[in-house]
Amino acid sequence: MSTTAQPTASQKGEHAGKYLTFFLGTEEYGLKILTVHEIIGMMAVTRVPRTPDFILGVINLRGKVIPVVDLRIRFAMDVTVSQDVCVIVVQVRGIQMGIVVDRVSEVVNIAAEEIEPPPSFGVDVPTDFLLGIGKSQGRVKMLLDIDHVLTGTEIVQAASAVAGSASGDDASPAT
Amino acid sequence: MPQPSLDELALLLMQLDPADDVGARRFAEAMRESADTSAGLAPASIIAVLKCTDAVENCPAADREMVLVAAGTLLETWMRGDPLAWVTPSASAAAPAAAAAAPTSAEEAKPAPVEEEVEVPEALADDVDLDLLRDFINESRDMLVGAEAALLQLETDPTNDEAVNTVFRAFHTVKGTAAFLGLGRLSKFAHKAESLLSQVRDRALTYSAHTADLALQSADMLREFLDAVEIATDGSPLLLPEGTRELTAELEVAASGKQPEVVVSDAAPLPAARLGDILVDRGVVDRATVEAVHAEEPAVPLGQALVQHNAAPLKDVAQALRQQSQQQKQARQETTTAADSIRVRTDRLDRLIDMVGELVIAQAMIVADEELQQSGMQGLTRKVSMAGKIVRDLQDLSMSMRMVPLKPVFQKLARLVRDLSQRSGKAVEFQTHGEDTELDRNMVDAIADPLVHMVRNSLDHGLETPAERTASGKRSAGVLRLSAYHAGGAVVIELHDDGRGLNREKILAKAAAKGLIDPAKPMSDQDVFALIFAPGFSTADQVTDISGRGVGMDVVRRNIEGARGTIEISSTAGQGTTFRLRLPLTLAITDGMLVRVGNERYIVPTTSIQLSFRPSPEQICTVAGKGEMVVLRGETLPIVRLHRLFAVSGARERIDESLLMLVGDGDKRIALMVDDLLGQHQVVAKSLGQGIGRIDGLSGGAILGDGRVGLIIDVGQIVNLSRNGPSADDGPRGDRRAVA
Structure with a gap:
């Protein structure tokens, strides 16, 4: 997965493929299908103190404790409550994490020529968490660089820092 | 079909002892039988099999080994379905029976x-x-x-x-x-x-x-x-x-x-259960008498000789003999009662344990289901509770699956002691107790290496040479005792040597030389002994092959503490040193008190709670309007409001309406304020997922009875946090003393 903040035009070819799209508010986003582990309904989240707001807390994923991130808070968007809210469990670099989204949309195939590099709005609107902008069936989908989104939250970094000395529990690492 | 019986034949062959005539005949018969019954075997092949069985039956026992190997080759060819040929192996010449099948048979x-x-x-x-x-x-x-x-x-x-x-x-x-x-x-x-x-x-x-x-x-x-x-x-x-x-x-x-x-020298480990030793241990006779009697009449059994010389009463000798035979019997039993086992991948086991945990929760949810409770369906309720019993048994079983006895570790150490004692020329009697004590496998893995290090250390630094020991009136063979037992929800492993003990002065001198301590400051024995865990510390006069390079004990302590254990030393000069490791039974299971704070629930490890109580208003006092204290039995303790520390809303604000839990130890004790105690639970501690990393004040999470995640509080870190954040030093303590 690309670790550069701004993919260049020559790189966009590698972003072509299947994406799971979902809505955050009225905006449609896409996640590379290979990073998606499963989609589950919203469940009771245990808040974890002393963490940033956008980390909603932890949930019990069939005996495994995984953190849940609310991208709407992360992107400073309005948080609405609805029946459709669900959690997409992604797996990045062996780490499982849940992402709260307003609604899951569909799985689409986006070809290389349908992907444009992320636009630049100056410093006000950071776009470095995007792989690019995908256009499919006449709609615009923001393709998320999930690795970068989560790295940006600095929780992944925190995790790798403690991974070596992780508390003796080995029940949780992803298989 | 011949296939299964061929496998059985192979098995028979493998287990056959060349010296075992009866077994050889049985094998030959079985072989003949399968040759008779298996269809499609060419006449030439049948002849080959018969020749082979003949050879197995009739060859002299000394040559049978080779015949059997050739028979194995034949069997292998048979299994592949190739035509068989029997080449009589001879002791002098190479016998390439079926060269392709067994290139090494020649x-x-x-x-x-x-x-x-x-x-x-x-x-x-x-x-x-x-x-x-x-x-x-x-x-x-x-x-x-x-x-x-x-x-x-x-x-x-x-x-x-x-x-x-x-x-x-x-x-x-x-x-x-x-x-x-x-x-x-x-x-x-x-x-x-x-x-x-x-x-x-x-x-x-x-x-x-x-x-x-x-x-x-x-x-x-x-x-x-x-x-x-x-x-x-x-x-x-x-x-x-x-x-x-x-x-x-x-x-x-x-x-x-x-x-x-080779003459069994003094350096060779002594048989533990010698009659003389038992009698000496029982105080019936002294060692000198035993040796004298034995020297006088080496041909007569010791017990008899002792009685004849009136050195020991018949009754005691008889008792000792009984004890000896009992010990031997016990030792024999120990070898034969190894439990059968199969290998299972750890990740599968972990997954199973997780799933069982989920099953327990799902079962609890069914039991608590309102529709079921109100339906009045007696039969269904009964079936549900029956299933519940099975689920609980299953949970107990799954919890015990990761537990393994310490025996293999102890055995490894026994071997180590043997090798080291020979290399260093020190006679050592290695005693182990409680090797069936069970610990979580991860835990056993975590302590195996530190134990090796400690044993090396005890042998090298602790025990004296036979000459030194004799000079100080001890038995020439040193005793190294490794014991394990359960104590208060933890497993204690003790390593005791009866050597020279830790030399306080030497440690102090060395520590002062290394600049680790201020020599002018008085120190307790505990503190002095703890110095040997400092990095780069070694008091050995010589660097030996075994230890003494100054790396080690600090690693030992780090590993033990990494496994949430503690290590203590006690030592008496001239009489030996004891290292005491105290380890939690498992890395995963925590005995916890579920507490409520506002809308949140947390788990506090029961071992760290000393007391919980509802304070009366008179017990509470404040410092400068902010620092809240509670006076308990003349002691003043700072109150830490968990809801403020964790920013929980909806918690009780009045201290005298809440509960205070006395946690922490030594001068790091605090009164942790919570709303309610909800009960004690055994929980499986899990990390909060790698994605979230380590959070100050929390040691992990656990799945609660209702399927939600409960967070486990790390009391030590809470104490640190309460002192104005993780970097706080001793400052606030001074304040407290001023008020107290």
């Missing part, structure tokens, strides 16, 4: 000089079944572990036939299977080792210290062989482990009986 059959073969690396046969090979490697390793344990038992009781047989069987099975798999050299070496043991078994050879060395070395060598075979499974050449030739030669010499009997 080598196996001739007693060729070792020198010729060593240079050429052997390769695995092309058609060898890799799965079979891997099973063989694993099984053989297990068997060698058992053999090693038995060998160590022989150290203390050289006449234990059961132990000799265990070792013999292990070597023999390795030999047979190796030959079957075409691993000629391994099989050959195992044969040599086996011969040595068979001589011991038949009393043709006394089990001396030298024999013991050879047998142990053989076990090691076989293990190296297995490693080599494992490496070779990917197609690389099978290399002979270093030193094979030398050891083989030694084994040959030893087995031929030419080896001069």
Whole structure:
């Protein structure tokens, strides 16, 4: 997965493929299908103190404790409550994490020529968490660089820092 | 169909002892039977089988080994369905029975000089079944572990036939299977080792210290062989482990009986259950008398001699004899009661344990279901509760699955002590107690290396040389005692030596020289002893092969603490040192108190709660309007509001309406304020997922009865946090003292 903040035009070819799209508010986003582990309904989240707001807390994923991130808070968007809210469990670099989204949309195939590099709005609107902008069936989908989104939250970094000395529990690492 | 019976034949063959006439006949009969019953066997092949059975039955016992190997080759060809041919093996000439199938059988059959073969690396046969090979490697390793344990038992009781047989069987099975798999050299070496043991078994050879060395070395060598075979499974050449030739030669010499009997010196470990020792231990006679009597009449059994000399009353001798035989019986039982086991991958086991946890929660949810409760369906309710019982049993079982006894670790250490004591010339009697104590497997893994280090250390620094010991009036053999037992929800492992003890002055001098301490400041013994855990600290006068390089004890402490354990030292000069490790039963299961704070629930480890109480208003006082304190039995403790620390809304604000929990230890005690205690639970501690990392004040999470995640509080970190964040130093303590 690309670790550069701004993919260049020559790189966009590698972003072509299947994406799971979902809505955050009225905006449609896409996640590379290979990073998606499963989609589950919203469940009771245990808040974890002393963490940033956008980390909603932890949930019990069939005996495994995984953190849940609310991208709407992360992107400073309005948080609405609805029946459709669900959690997409992604797996990045062996780490499982849940992402709260307003609604899951569909799985689409986006070809290389349908992907444009992320636009630049100056410093006000950071776009470095995007792989690019995908256009499919006449709609615009923001393709998320999930690795970068989560790295940006600095929780992944925190995790790798403690991974070596992780508390003796080995029940949780992803298989 | 012939196939299953061929497998059975192979099994029979593998287990066949060349010296066992009856077994050989049984094998031959079985072989003939399957030749008769299997369809489609060409007449020539049937003749080959009959020739083979003839040979197995009628050859002299000494040659049977080779005949059996040839029979194995024949069986293998048979299994492949190729036409069979029997070539009578002869002791002098090579007998390439079915060269393609067993490229090493030729080598196996001739007693060729070792020198010729060593240079050429052997390769695995092309058609060898890799799965079979891997099973063989694993099984053989297990068997060698058992053999090693038995060998160590022989150290203390050289006449234990059961132990000799265990070792013999292990070597023999390795030999047979190796030959079957075409691993000629391994099989050959195992044969040599086996011969040595068979001589011991038949009393043709006394089990001396030298024999013991050879047998142990053989076990090691076989293990190296297995490693080599494992490496070779990917197609690389099978290399002979270093030193094979030398050891083989030694084994040959030893087995031929030419080896001069090595006098059992004082340095060799003493048999534990000698009659004289028992009597001396019981205080019936003193050692000098026993030795004198024994010297006078070496031919008469000691007990008899003692009674004749009126050195000990008949009654005591009889008692001692009974104790001795009981100990022997016990030792024998221990070897035979090894539980059957199969190997399961750890991740599967963990997954199973997780799933069972989920099942328990799902079951609890059904029981608590309102519709079910209001339905009044008696039958259904009864069935649900029955299922609940099974689920609980299942949970108990799953919790115990990761638990393994400490025995293998202790056995490894016994071997280490033996080797070290010989190398250092110190006589050591190694005693173990409570080796059946069970611990979580991860825990056992975590402490294995530190224990090795501690044992080395005790042997090298703790125990004196025999000369020094005799000079100070001790028995010349030092005692190293390793014991394990349960105490207060934890497992305690003690390592005690009766050596010189820690030298307080020496440690202090060294620490001062290294600038670790201020020599002017008085220090308690505990603090002084704790210095040996400082990095780069060693008081050994000499750096030896064994230890004393100054790395080690700090690593030991780090590892133990990493496993959430503690380590303590107590020591008396001249009488020995005891290291006491206190370890939680498992890394995963925590006994916790579920507490409510506002809308949140947290788990506080029960071990860290000393007391919980509802304070009366008079007990509460404040410092400068902010710092809240509670006075309990004349002691003043700072109050830490958990809801403020964790920013929980909806919690009670009034202290006298809340509960205070006394947590932490020493001068780090605080009163943690919570709303309610909800009850005690055993929870499986999990990390909060790698994505979230470590949070100050929390040690992890656990799935609660309702399926939600509860967070486990790390009391130590809470104490630190409450002192104005993680970086707080001793500052606030001063304030407290001023008020108190």
